[in-house]
Amino acid sequence: MAGSLAAVGEREAWHATYRHDGFLVARGLLAADAVREIRETFMRLQAGPPIPGCYAPVPLEQCGGDILKAYPRMMQPHRVDATVRRYLLHPRLLDAVEACLGESALAAQSMFYFKPPGARGQALHQDDYYLKTRPGKCIAAWVAVDPSDQENGGLQVVPGTQDLAILCPHTADPEASFTKDEVDLPAGLRPLPLNLAPGDVLLFNGTLVHGSYPNTSRERFRRAFIAHYVPASSQQISGWYNPLLTRSGDEVALPANTWGGPCGEEQDL
Ligand SMILES: O=C(O)CCC(=O)C(=O)O
Numbered sequence: 511m512a513g514s515l516a517a518v519g520e521r522e523a524w525h526a527t528y529r530h531d532g533f534l535v536a537r538g539l540l541a542a543d544a545v546r547e548i549r550e551t552f553m554r555l556q557a558g559p560p561i562p563g564c565y566a567p568v569p570l571e572q573c574g575g576d577i578l579k580a581y582p583r584m585m586q587p588h589r590v591d592a593t594v595r596r597y598l599l600h601p602r603l604l605d606a607v608e609a610c611l612g613e614s615a616l617a618a619q620s621m622f623y624f625k626p627p628g629a630r631g632q633a634l635h636q637d638d639y640y641l642k643t644r645p646g647k648c649i650a651a652w653v654a655v656d657p658s659d660q661e662n663g664g665l666q667v668v669p670g671t672q673d674l675a676i677l678c679p680h681t682a683d684p685e686a687s688f689t690k691d692e693v694d695l696p697a698g699l700r701p702l703p704l705n706l707a708p709g710d711v712l713l714f715n716g717t718l719v720h721g722s723y724p725n726t727s728r729e730r731f732r733r734a735f736i737a738h739y740v741p742a743s744s745q746q747i748s749g750w751y752n753p754l755l756t757r758s759g760d761e762v763a764l765p766a767n768t769w770g771g772p773c774g775e776e777q778d779l
Pocket residue numbers: 623631632637663664665720721722734736
């Protein structure tokens with residue numbers, strides 16, 4: 511469906527699937543030229559100097575075997591780069607997000623993961639443990655920039671967790687995860703590995719448990735542009751995410767949710 515905005519019937523199908531499953535894959539949502547521009551933009555930023563508050567890589571020879579120190583994720587790059595901001599507010603992403611939500615969205619976060627060969631994954635977690643969206647949930651749009659599969663640490667989602675409350679994490683295995691929180695799965699639920707092609711977009715809600723394992727490929731990066739949005743009717747969010755952006759790019763601030771949540775004090779994603 512690349513090249514045309516989703517038809518009404520397709521939006522309704524997305525809405526129904528998202529409400530029921532808490533996630534869906536929009537195949538080919540972004541066209542090849544858009545994916546190329548995203549990839550080139552982030553490789554340009556990666557090749558440049560460190561970006562305070564967004565990107566602080568360590569020279570490869572000082573990484574001590576942890577390749578992620580040379581290629582850490584970028585946080586909130588839309589605040590420093592106009593092209594990233596344009597993609598965070600890309601009509602095709604926003605149309606899909608709003609079709610899932612059934613209402614307008616505000617953009618809360620952008621990130622970029624390089625995930626080079628040998629990189630650790632990110633242990634199973636729920637995004638609203640961090641975003642603390644109230645009263646609803648955030649929604650993630652995970653955009654595959656490279657082919658993404660289990661060998662190179664592709665994303666896994668856990669069907670059946672879409673309506674759960676926030677689970678309290680324990681400490682993740684630091685050999686397998688670069689983040690320190692991991693949730694246990696309710697009995698009978700299992701991660702579902704997803705294979706995604708460049709331009710495919712995985713949309714999922716803030717309580718759906720998801721994560722990834724290390725990139726065990728010899729030479730394939732697993733790059734992904736990740737955006738988070740909240741329903742425009744949201745009344746609170748963790749203050750770290752302010753200011754948010756409307757579709758037209760205006761900044762808005764939601765009241766900060768300072769409640770520690772069921773697990774005590776939460777940290778930033
Ligand atoms: O891309 C990954 O490996 C994990 C991303 C993720 O879990 C997230 O953005 O919440």
